[in-house]
Amino acid sequence: MNYYLGVDGGGTKTKFIICDAFGRVQAQSIQPTCHYLQCGLDGVTKVMQDGLYDCLNSSAIKLEQIAAAFIACAGYRDIEKDSPAIERAVKKAYPQIPHMLGNDMENALAGSLAGAAGINVIAGTGSIGLGKNEQGQMCRSAGWHHIFGGDEGSAYWIACRLIQHFTKQSDGREPKTALYEAVKTQYHLLEDSDILTTCVVNWNFDRTRVAAMSQTVFTLAKQNDPVAMKIFQEAAKELADIYLAIYRQLPFTSKNIPVSYSGGVFKSGSYILEPLKEYLSIEPTLTLTAPILSPDAGSIILAMQYDNRLIDEKIIQNLRTL
Incomplete structure (x- = not known):
């Protein structure tokens, strides 16, 4: 039997999955x-080898039984001149395996729409969108560096809006809401200026730690804080702009285009999804749908498609276990 390797490589961890031809999971590794x-080119090769052989050693699968692989590698094609070096590093790890290398946006799109054409926006620590039309043409939008205001609508962006409103409520530029005391309490601020000590000195404005503050906005939104609700409205508008930018640049033939999403911001549920639906309603051909599969399942779908395997409902059902 043929097997397929999917690699979902992000900025924090890399997940490896081997499935059989029916999408049944045989082995996994983190x-x-x-x-x-972050890890260097030699590190790319090592991670690829370690993940593959961890999967093989925990199963009865042999290397030569892997028919195809899709490797989603964070950072690939972000700086185009570095792409050939990344390709060589992966090929060094997998000289015997037919494989396709892509960015981690590609498997997120493939997973969310089970391999179909459409648009996916990722809103986690950062934000970025990717679309693919019926002819396989692709278009991306957003994902510019957060340091000059990019990653709009992401958890980091939401957290920065929280800090911004806290400082305005502190110095009288805005009326105080529950947000003000919530930030002081949750982050143990004796003085309002301690927000600078916490974020700038203690955290060195670490992107991941700052992004985690977005959870405070979610908590406040559930308590109907008007500023928190406004932040989610603004985030939804920024994310809608990503979908619409891709739609307007990528020619689709269908009059019913599914658009989906990935990433932690969407765990806020209706606070982000309801205003997002409203902003997208200006283009009635776009239909916002919950993701069908996870990004790591998307890497298996792309590996199978690379091997010209038809993705049927049985495969999709089996991949739902991921």
């Missing part, structure tokens, strides 16, 4: 990030 700017 390894460190494969982002070449």
Whole structure:
């Protein structure tokens, strides 16, 4: 029997999955990030080898039984001149396996729509969108560096809006809401200026730690804090702009285009999804749908498609276990 390898490589960890031809999971492994700017090119090769052989050693599958692989590698094609070096690093790890290398946006799109054409927006620590039309043409939008205001609508962006409103409520530019005391209490601020000590000095404005503050906005939104609700409205508008930018640049033939989503921001549920639906309603051909499969399942779908395997409902059902 043929087997398929899917690699979902993000900025924090890399997940490896081997499935059979019916999408049934045979082996899994979690390894460190494969982002070449964090682990180096030799690190990319090592992570790829470690994940593969961890899967093989925990199953009865032999290397030569793997028919195809899709490797989603965070950072790939972000800086185009570095792409050939990343390709060589992966090929060094998998000289015998037919494989396709892509960015981690690609498997998120494939998973959310089970391989169909459409648009997916990722809103986690950062934000970025990718669309694919019926002819296989692709278009991306957003994902510019957060340091100059990019990653709009992401958890980091939402957290920065929280800090912004806290400082305005502190110095009288805005009336105080529950947000003000919630930030002081949750982050143990004796003085309002301690927000600078916490974020800038203690955390060095670490992107991941700051992004985690977005959870405070969610908690406040559930308590009907008007500023928190407004932040989610603004985030939804930013994310809608990503979908619409892709739609307007990528020619689709269908009059019913599914658009989906990935990432932790969407765990806020109706607070982000309801305003997002409203903003997208200006283009009636776009239909916002919950993701069908996870990004790691998307990497298996892309591996199977690379091997010209038809993705049927049985495969999709089996991949739902991921």
